[in-house]
Amino acid sequence: MNQRLTDAKSIYLQISQMIETDILRGILLEEERVPSTNELAKLYTINPATAAKGVNLLVDEGILYKKRGIGMFVATGATEAIRRRRKQEFYEVRLQELLHEAQSLGITKDELIAQINK
Numbered sequence: 693m694n695q696r697l698t699d700a701k702s703i704y705l706q707i708s709q710m711i712e713t714d715i716l717r718g719i720l721l722e723e724e725r726v727p728s729t730n731e732l733a734k735l736y737t738i739n740p741a742t743a744a745k746g747v748n749l750l751v752d753e754g755i756l757y758k759k760r761g762i763g764m765f766v767a768t769g770a771t772e773a774i775r776r777r778r779k780q781e782f783y784e785v786r787l788q789e790l791l792h793e794a795q796s797l798g799i800t801k802d803e804l805i806a807q808i809n810k
Contacts, residue, residue, distance in 0.1 A: 697736055707732060707746030712755065712774050715766055722771060726756060726764045 695710050697703055714720040727735070732743035747764055750756040755770045794804055
């Protein structure tokens, strides 16, 4: 977790996304302990409640789970669940934005494909 926080979106969402990204990159492995909310708060100089809100989002999604008295851990299957959700978001949001922009610029399907193949 060596990314930096920005003003682009809520801090708790950024914390959640950073943990997800570390899971996707294999930095945090399934069944491995993740940094505590206090560790995250210290690392990013934020309120522990803000860190907890980001972690709890992942608990609610089944990406993390709590072992009482020990900490939070990456759930089995979390990597694939994150990948599946992010792919869907990519197709539904980012790709659609790109296609709309390409259309407004008069970029053809063949030009897009040529750029992708480059």
